[in-house]
Amino acid sequence: MTITANRTLAIAAISLLIGLIVLGLKFLAWRITGSIALYSDALESIVNVVTAVAALVAVWLAQKPADAALPYGYHKAEYFSAVVVGVMIIVAAMLIVREAVLGFMAPTLPDAPVQGLAVSIVATMINMAWAYVLIRHGRSVRSPALQADGKHLMTDVVSTAGVVVGLVLVYLTGWAVLDAILAALVALNILWSGWAVIRDSVGGLMDVAVPKDIQHTIREVIASNAEGAIEAHDIRTRQAGKMTFIDFHLVVPGTMRVDAAHEICDTIEAKLREAVREVQITIHVEPEDKAKHSGIVVV
Structure with missing residues (x-):
């Protein structure tokens, strides 16, 4: 402990x-x-x-x-x-x-x-x-x-x-x-x-979402640290005791290498852990044809 x-x-x-x-x-x-x-x-x-x-x-x-x-x-x-x-x-x-x-x-x-x-x-x-x-x-x-x-x-x-x-x-x-x-x-x-x-x-x-101010912080962190991606959508959060769970879909160019996409995810995760204590993050990477043109548009 x-x-x-x-x-x-x-x-x-x-x-x-x-x-x-x-x-x-x-x-x-x-x-x-x-x-x-x-x-x-x-x-x-x-x-x-x-x-x-x-x-x-x-x-x-x-x-x-x-x-x-x-x-x-x-x-x-x-x-x-x-x-x-x-x-x-x-x-x-x-x-x-x-x-x-x-x-x-x-x-x-x-x-x-x-x-x-x-x-x-x-x-x-x-x-x-x-x-x-x-x-x-x-x-x-x-x-x-x-x-x-x-x-x-x-x-x-x-x-x-x-x-x-x-x-x-x-x-x-x-x-x-x-x-x-x-x-x-x-x-x-x-x-x-x-x-x-x-x-x-x-x-x-009932897996209630985190407070609105924390949701706003999460969206800002993703938007400012997802350079190279196209958009982030279906952002979901839930609170379980002191632990915050965040999951979302990150759309990247179809020609992007896996290691490059992984690097973007690592950057976002690191910044989210600085902004939100005790957090577990799940990011689902998708090609650009899956873009919904909603959520957080990066470029």
């Missing part, structure tokens, strides 16, 4: 450890207060732990080199991980809804407000700091699993902040049913987060 790959795997492992610590703190806050809202927050932390486990496994698999069974590599393992995370988030939301309904039926004021909220705030600060690390590193190495984990943690931070503010109001007003209302709002927030994670991951599993 490269230094970057080792660091990514280490971050995924640390994420699991932090998830367990935060889970313990949030369940402690719930046991101190008996608050349904804090219980819902603790349930969401169980999802965080499951997310961290899924991300760790996915990142480990994604580092494995391509082999005979999977010649294009294991990069899509991260998308499967993110789908699992999304499903677990939705399951947690349904459990929270159940507790909220019970709270509506028999509302009670939570106990020990100061101690419980203090523990919850400490857990939230840990989550916020680690979410920033996960999102930043996940983007830098283009890891869907780490980004999904970080985004969910940030959602957890937002929902916990809302719970803390709401519980302060519960204690100040004595309105016990507000505790159940807060739990229901947390559930809605989690459902939205789960849907977003699943939506983004399914796009990766």
Whole structure:
């Protein structure tokens, strides 16, 4: 593994450890207060732990080199991980809804407000700091699993902040049913987060094209480094985890020698690897009678 790959795997492992610590703190806050809202927050932390486990496994698999069974590599393992995370988030939301309904039926004021909220705030600060690390590193190495984990943690931070503010109001007003209302709002927030994670991951599993700005860069690199060719057409891209796949047809004069055409392909590939990190390129060379006079016209 490269230094970057080792660091990514280490971050995924640390994420699991932090998830367990935060889970313990949030369940402690719930046991101190008996608050349904804090219980819902603790349930969401169980999802965080499951997310961290899924991300760790996915990142480990994604580092494995391509082999005979999977010649294009294991990069899509991260998308499967993110789908699992999304499903677990939705399951947690349904459990929270159940507790909220019970709270509506028999509302009670939570106990020990100061101690419980203090523990919850400490857990939230840990989550916020680690979410920033996960999102930043996940983007830098283009890891869907780490980004999904970080985004969910940030959602957890937002929902916990809302719970803390709401519980302060519960204690100040004595309105016990507000505790159940807060739990229901947390559930809605989690459902939205789960849907977003699943939506983004399914796009990766469906071989979604790279973003438009990267497509534009790819076309510019081909156009400026295909001297001697006639045109490039049927340019296709797809993203699988951190790996970008590019394939296109390069039309050359029918009289061009094979080694000359190969040299043009080598030049284009070298420049694309400079412009797009972690890329696999397939170029199909065609004679000029196959020209479509579309795509990228070189001459």
